[in-house]
Amino acid sequence: ALNKPIVITTWNFVNSTISAWEVLKGGGTALDAIEHGASVCEDQQCDGTVGYGGSPDEDGETTLDALIMDGRTMNVGAVGALRRIKNAIAVARHVLENTKHSILVGSQATQFAVQMGFNEQSLTTPESKKLWTTWANENNCQPNFWMNVEPDPNKYCGPYHHVYDKTVKRKSKLQHNMKVDRYNHDTIGMVAIDKNGDIAAGTSTNGAKYKIPGRIGDSPIPGSGAYADNEVGAATATGDGDIMLRFLPSFLAVEEMRRGATPLNAVETAIKRIAKHYSNFMGAVIAVNKNGNYSAACHGLGDLPFPFVVYDSSNKEYQIHKVKCS
């Protein structure tokens, strides 16, 4: 039997799932459900890793990555390192609907968003300032944090005028390794099928903490952060984006299902492909086929299971599922 409509969301992002379900239940499209659902997380700053005020980059600025894909038309809209606009997935939707392009990035994505009527504003909050200040002090504020080189004592923090304060005393030791922290990696990824059987997928995230300005992760990359095809199903991924995007795990999961794999086999194949090369990577993939059967697989969360939220008509309420990771 066909299980539709249905929406599935990464992690514990219940409010987004409920909001997307309301759209689907009311007869709305999968595309609208994804946009609306993810935007709820952006507004609520889910886990501090979606939306404004989280994951400051080396200069202290929060930038956003988002993607939305329409499996009916195979059209995509995405933004990478979007600055000063809170509504990343809505801007991605405008890229999808209003342009011939698929991805816009950085300040020029901001410019596009402003032309489309979005409000430009700082994405910095007291919380993100504090995160950045603490990190900057701990790391002697080196801009080469990611490059594993010795700190240059003559260098100081970037031109982030909100935060930079020469009087702040800094430690001299650079921490070379980013702490592996699952809360550094909680992108919202969603897949949905509407009552017509149309399928969509999307993501929204503020990326990785203390990234080099300009860095984008897997989330805005079609086939990596998410993928959808009405003929097959959809998939979405979350985790260590710098690694994951090298393997297009969402595309791989959809293609595995196209070749007849179950959703479980498909997500396991996608996760294993990455783990074969990066045994320490942290991440998860969710897939749903066009019949509404779904599964998730994950890697590198230690003993923590990976939670995801499902809302379909087989239950009166959303359900939180948990899978054990490899």
Ligand code: SD4
């Ligand atoms: C990134 N993938 O930018 C994002 C972070 C994240 O769950 O979870 N994804 O690397």
